Amino acid sequence: MYNFEFAKPKTVEEAASAMAAEGAQALGGGQTLLPTMKQRLASPEVLVSLTGIDGMVGVSASGGSVTIGGATTHAQVAADVAESYPALAALAANIGDPAVRNRGTVGGSLANNDPAACYPAGALGSGATITTNKRDIAADDYFQGMFETALDEGEIITSVSFPIPQKANYQKFDQPASRFALVGVFVAKTPDGVRVAVTGASNEGVYRWTAAETALNSDFSQAALEGMSGDADDMISDLHGSGAYRAHLVGVLTRRAVAACG
Amino acid sequence: MPKITMNVNGASVSAEVENRTVLSAALREEMGLTGTHIGCDTSQCGACVVHVNGKAVKACTMFAVEADGANVDTIEGQAHADGSLNIIQQAFQDHHGLQCGFCTPGMIMSAAALLKDNPKPTEAEIRDYLEGNICRCTGYQGIVNAIMAASGQSAAIAAE
Ligand SMILES: Cc1cc2nc3c(=O)[nH]c(=O)nc-3n(C[C@H](O)[C@H](O)[C@H](O)COP(=O)(O)OP(=O)(O)OC[C@H]3O[C@@H](n4cnc5c(N)ncnc54)[C@H](O)[C@@H]3O)c2cc1C
Ligand code: FES
Ligand code: FES
Numbered sequence: 569m570y571n572f573e574f575a576k577p578k579t580v581e582e583a584a585s586a587m588a589a590e591g592a593q594a595l596g597g598g599q600t601l602l603p604t605m606k607q608r609l610a611s612p613e614v615l616v617s618l619t620g621i622d623g624m625v626g627v628s629a630s631g632g633s634v635t636i637g638g639a640t641t642h643a644q645v646a647a648d649v650a651e652s653y654p655a656l657a658a659l660a661a662n663i664g665d666p667a668v669r670n671r672g673t674v675g676g677s678l679a680n681n682d683p684a685a686c687y688p689a690g691a692l693g694s695g696a697t698i699t700t701n702k703r704d705i706a707a708d709d710y711f712q713g714m715f716e717t718a719l720d721e722g723e724i725i726t727s728v729s730f731p732i733p734q735k736a737n738y739q740k741f742d743q744p745a746s747r748f749a750l751v752g753v754f755v756a757k758t759p760d761g762v763r764v765a766v767t768g769a770s771n772e773g774v775y776r777w778t779a780a781e782t783a784l785n786s787d788f789s790q791a792a793l794e795g796m797s798g799d800a801d802d803m804i805s806d807l808h809g810s811g812a813y814r815a816h817l818v819g820v821l822t823r824r825a826v827a828a829c830g
Numbered sequence: 831m832p833k834i835t836m837n838v839n840g841a842s843v844s845a846e847v848e849n850r851t852v853l854s855a856a857l858r859e860e861m862g863l864t865g866t867h868i869g870c871d872t873s874q875c876g877a878c879v880v881h882v883n884g885k886a887v888k889a890c891t892m893f894a895v896e897a898d899g900a901n902v903d904t905i906e907g908q909a910h911a912d913g914s915l916n917i918i919q920q921a922f923q924d925h926h927g928l929q930c931g932f933c934t935p936g937m938i939m940s941a942a943a944l945l946k947d948n949p950k951p952t953e954a955e956i957r958d959y960l961e962g963n964i965c966r967c968t969g970y971q972g973i974v975n976a977i978m979a980a981s982g983q984s985a986a987i988a989a990e
């Protein structure tokens with residue numbers, strides 16, 4: 569990989585000014601960015617490490633929601649929200665493998681918006697709010713297609729707030745070689761209705777399966793989804809699974825998630 | 831070049847590295863600690879697992895400058911001071927937990943991290959924890975048996 573200048577700021581303000589430099593890029597846990605740089609698909613001139621910013625690491629729960637610092641690792645989320653939001657803890661605990669979870673961060677995952685990543689489903693399914701150094705962005709406005717987000721150049725995810733649903737569950741069908749989701753479905757029953765977020769399946773990246781939401785709003789049961797599946801025409805088709813297979817999995821995993829919600 | 835200082839296996843070590851130098855390269859090339867192996871260099875295989883501030887990480891997927899000031903434990907620090915093998919290493923030897931030995935440093939470091947958090951894991955928990963450690967000699971049953979034995983449990987006889 570090409571060499572770069574390295575900055576390790578202590579505050580969000582310092583990080584924001586470092587990010588203003590030409591060719592600057594944020595570094596979270598590096599679990600995606602570092603392999604990308606090795607392949608020279610990314611060659612930032614300045615890397616701004618966010619993991620030394622105390623204010624961006626940690627979890628706090630209050631008033632029916634949990635707020636997670638943008639540089640908090642998956643392992644810490646798995647441990648720290650186990651009681652307040654078990655479905656989110658389980659999602660974090662199943663990302664990749666233990667070593668990936670000890671470095672990878674929620675901010676890095678959401679900024680990257682990999683079409684097979686787990687956090688986008690958790691954030692969209694929960695109706696989370698993504699907070700940056702500039703503004704708050706609702707999850708419904710944040711995800712804009714594969715690897716595309718509402719973030720501006722140089723914008724830093726400082727924290728993410730997840731309202732805690734009445735019931736929630738995430739079902740991940742592992743792609744065993746990559747350890748990402750072949751398909752993943754996050755179901756949340758909230759006071760404002762049911763939300764169903766699907767990752768790994770669509771060519772458009774994470775999305776809400778509104779037909780399932782409508783069915784579940786009138787009857788929150790597996791039976792309400794009988795015979796329903798995703799739309800194969802919109803699905804990713806690759807050597808790991810055809811579009812039809814993924815569309816089928818969307819239906820199966822959503823039913824499993826509803827069943828697991830109890 | 832930036833100078834980094836780490837506490838490696840209990841001793842303070844300094845080295846000059848480029849910003850782009852990954853931790854596995856710093857350990858192997860600057861510090862002569864070649865026990866940390868590089869299999870894939872793409873965070874898939876786990877041969878390079880070391881502990882940074884007590885947590886298992888893939889040293890090929892972390893910049894050395896990010897470990898400045900950290901406590902780093904590698905396979906070289908696992909044996910006892912008199913050179914005898916620690917309980918996990920000995921169990922790997924006793925239970926055929928290695929064939930060629932390439933994956934073994936990463937397996938041992940992952941096993942050590944697991945047993946620190948979960949001193950009596952089930953066989954399923956061991957397999958789940960080792961998801962990111964690949965053995966090309968397919969010695970998994972021996973590896974699982976060794977970790978069962980190292981945690982004071984009778985080793986499974988056959989794969990479930
Ligand atoms: C073997 C393996 C298995 C994996 N399995 C899964 C899985 O099952 N599910 C899953 O969801 N993910 C998986 N991942 C991805 C993992 O979760 C990554 O950690 C994550 O996608 C990126 O987080 P990071 O902190 O490492 O970000 P980095 O790699 O540091 O950065 C990724 C991108 O985000 C930007 N960025 C980082 N932090 C911020 C921030 N706070 N604000 C703005 N931009 C930022 C960077 O500039 C870069 O563009 C896996 C990765 C590996 C290597
Ligand atoms: S060499 Fe680091 S994971 Fe394979
Ligand atoms: S013992 Fe040869 S790779 Fe595991």
